[in-house]
Amino acid sequence: MYMSxxxxxxxxxxKLDINYIPMRLLHREYQFNLLNKFFQFSIESPGxxxxxxxxxxxxxxxxxxxxxxxxxxxxxxxxxxxxxxxxVHVNCRERxxxxxxILQQAILNFYPNFPKRxxxxxxxxxxxxxxxxxxxxFVILAxxxxxxLVQSEGADALYKLTRVHESRLKAPQRLSLIGILRExxxxxxLDESTKSTLQRNIIxxxxxxxxxxxxxxxxxxxxxxxxxxxLDESLDIIAELAERENGNARYAxxxxxxxxxxxxxxxxxxxxxxxxxxxxxxxxxxVQKNAIFSLGxxxxxxLLGLARQFKHAKKAYxxxxxxxxxxxxxxxxxxxxxxxxxxxxxxxxxLSAADIVETQGSGSGLRGKTTLIGLPYxxxxxxxxxxxxxxxxxxx
Amino acid sequence: xxxxxxxxxKGRVKILRLLVEIGELNISEIARRAGLxxxxxxxxxxxxxxxxxxxxxxxxxxxxxxxxxDNAHAKAVKMLIEGWVMNEKR
Numbered sequence: 001m002y003m004s005x006x007x008x009x010x011x012x013x014x015k016l017d018i019n020y021i022p023m024r025l026l027h028r029e030y031q032f033n034l035l036n037k038f039f040q041f042s043i044e045s046p047g048x049x050x051x052x053x054x055x056x057x058x059x060x061x062x063x064x065x066x067x068x069x070x071x072x073x074x075x076x077x078x079x080x081x082x083x084x085x086x087x088v089h090v091n092c093r094e095r096x097x098x099x100x101x102i103l104q105q106a107i108l109n110f111y112p113n114f115p116k117r118x119x120x121x122x123x124x125x126x127x128x129x130x131x132x133x134x135x136x137x138f139v140i141l142a143x144x145x146x147x148x149l150v151q152s153e154g155a156d157a158l159y160k161l162t163r164v165h166e167s168r169l170k171a172p173q174r175l176s177l178i179g180i181l182r183e184x185x186x187x188x189x190l191d192e193s194t195k196s197t198l199q200r201n202i203i204x205x206x207x208x209x210x211x212x213x214x215x216x217x218x219x220x221x222x223x224x225x226x227x228x229x230x231l232d233e234s235l236d237i238i239a240e241l242a243e244r245e246n247g248n249a250r251y252a253x254x255x256x257x258x259x260x261x262x263x264x265x266x267x268x269x270x271x272x273x274x275x276x277x278x279x280x281x282x283x284x285x286x287v288q289k290n291a292i293f294s295l296g297x298x299x300x301x302x303l304l305g306l307a308r309q310f311k312h313a314k315k316a317y318x319x320x321x322x323x324x325x326x327x328x329x330x331x332x333x334x335x336x337x338x339x340x341x342x343x344x345x346x347x348x349x350x351l352s353a354a355d356i357v358e359t360q361g362s363g364s365g366l367r368g369k370t371t372l373i374g375l376p377y378x379x380x381x382x383x384x385x386x387x388x389x390x391x392x393x394x395x396x
Numbered sequence: 397x398x399x400x401x402x403x404x405x406k407g408r409v410k411i412l413r414l415l416v417e418i419g420e421l422n423i424s425e426i427a428r429r430a431g432l433x434x435x436x437x438x439x440x441x442x443x444x445x446x447x448x449x450x451x452x453x454x455x456x457x458x459x460x461x462x463x464x465x466d467n468a469h470a471k472a473v474k475m476l477i478e479g480w481v482m483n484e485k486r
Contacts, residue, residue: 115422115458127455134453 009230009263009271015223016257018250021068026219027212028062031055031203035070038201039140039176043074046083046138047172050165052198054179057205060248063180064089066205067142074140085138093145093354094294097152099160103128106141121157125164132174142178147186151353155190162197207247213239216249217256225260230271234259237276255279282382291354292378292386298339299347304387305330306357306373310380317372319362320348334391348373397447402473407432408440412463415450416477420462449473 014020025032038053057063071087078085088106095101100121107114107128119127132139141161143149149157158179165173179198181187187195208216217238221230238259242252256271258279263271295303305326309318318326324344331338339347348371351357358374375383403409410430414421421429427437441461444450451464464470 111420111460113418113421113425114460115425118424118458119456123456127458130455 007264007267007269009225009260009269011226012224013257013260015220016253016260018254021065021072022219022223023069025062025066025069026215027208028066028205031066031205032070034203035066035178036074039070039074042085042138042140042176043078043081043083046078046085047174050173051140051176051201052162052179053177053201053203054181054184054198055203055205056181056184058182058207058246058248060242060246060250060252061205061207062249063205064144067144067178067180071140071142078138083138084136085140087140087142089142089144091144091294093148093291095148096296097148097150099149099153099157100124102143102149106139107131110135110137122160125160129164129168129174133171138172138174138176140176140178142180144180146179146181150186150189155194158190158198159194162194208243208249209247210239210243213242213247213249213252217252220253220256224257225271229263229269230256230260231273233273234271234276237273241276241280258282282379291356292383293390295351297391298336298343299350300387300391301330301334301336302327302344302347303351303356304384304391306375307380307383307387310375311384316376317360317374320345320371320373323348323373345371402444402447402449405440407436408444411437411440411444412449412473413477413481415461415463416474417481420460422458422460426461 035053038051041049042051055063055067068087068089071089075085075087086109088109090102090105092102095105098121103121103124104114104116107124110131131137146158161175161177164175165171177198184199184202187198190198214235217235221235235256238252238255241255242248245251255276259271259275262275262278263269266275268275292300292303302323305328306318306323308330309322309326324341327344328338348357348359352359356375356378358376360372360374362368362370362372407430410432411426414426414429418429423434423437423441426432426441427434430437432440441450441452445452445461447469448464448467449470450461452459452461454460463474465474
């Protein structure tokens with residue numbers, strides 16, 4: 001059925017945005033209550049203790065949404081009781097896993113013009129506590145993707161964060177932590193004492209089942225779409241596909257949004273299963289997509305060079321030299337001074353750690369020794385389009 | 397301190413304007429935004445603090461300055477600068 005060109009199936013697209021936090025998280029009530037119990041003291045007797053909680057679950061199991069929703073609610077409750085409690089959410093990967101940058105983002109909440117350099121992360125931690133003391137603030141610091149912090153700073157950073165109150169015997173304990181991660185395995189590198197301090201309270205978020213995903217999709221469809229435009233069958237298919245993607249609700253919601261976009265693009269009045277099928281073939285796994293959003297400018301440029309090479313070359317791997325050449329061309333296009341080889345090599349390692357690219361040594365058959373870079377997880381065309389859009393020039 | 401002593405320096409007026417407009421800043425940032433060098437900025441800030449117009453908080457080695465809103469002269473300076481800037485924008 002065709003409608004005039006300005007018809008859209010959406011009522012409010014923002015309800016499908018990755019940053020939208022619903023006022024109630026379906027099928028996470030138990031975990032929400034658990035969080036409330038763990039932090040009950042922070043409203044009833046603030047400063048008496050500092051809490052550390054880990055939230056563990058795969059991608060799209062609602063970790064970030066749950067933490068943020070909890071943050072909003074507990075701040076409201078604290079305000080009603082006259083407690084100056086603040087929830088600060090920091091994504092460690094976006095802060096390059098640096099304790100310094102993480103603490104800086106936390107302190108900027110209270111001092112927006114705090115100087116950006118000139119001190120160490122240890123000093124910054126003390127400064128943060130000083131600010132909290134002076135303004136009588138209690139903070140729940142949520143460290144999202146804490147793996148990045150452990151990966152880049154080792155055990156030290158978490159040790160410092162968990163032991164920050166030890167030298168302040170009689171002072172109120174102002175800094176509580178929520179660590180958000182995908183698997184507990186990444187904490188193996190920590191020393192025993194930090195591990196035991198952190199792993200006292202763990203909240204596991206299991207993968208969503210098909211029925212649970214269906215419930216979530218139902219609610220989002222009502223919020224985001226005009227009434228009766230999303231067919232039940234379409235929601236069924238999305239729930240099934242997302243269940244196969246490890247019960248990933250974020251994938252489900254993105255698929256729903258994209259299916260709506262296909263319906264709009266085809267001037268359809270409803271989001272049919274065919275729209276979902278077309279959308280599903282264009283959505284690449286969400287893990288890489290998130291990681292790509294938080295890359296730095298030159299990492300994005302490097303990746304764009306790779307994507308463009310892979311788009312045209314029918315090869316599984318590019319050599320480091322070929323990748324560097326492609327990167328330089330992209331730099332020229334964007335008017336950026338290219339980074340040197342060592343820096344690029346670090347980028348490749350980061351991209352590989354984030355599962356965006358795959359690397360291997362060149363081995364026999366190639367002269368000399370070089371790193372081979374593959375792009376097995378993400379379609380090159382899609383990556384090119386996405387990066388070009390984010391970098392602000394038209395598709396090349 | 398006499399009013400002419402405070403306003404006799406372009407650098408001091410720039411610093412006061414910055415603190416009125418932005419609120420709190422550390423010395424290096426004040427120097428950068430005012431286009432002054434660090435030593436001059438530091439010198440002016442010490443002068444202004446003695447006059448009671450600004451005050452600072454220390455975080456380790458870092459000093460963050462702001463207008464001393466408890467001081468009647470500082471309040472008057474703030475009103476003057478805000479009124480002036482508003483007229484500039486019209």
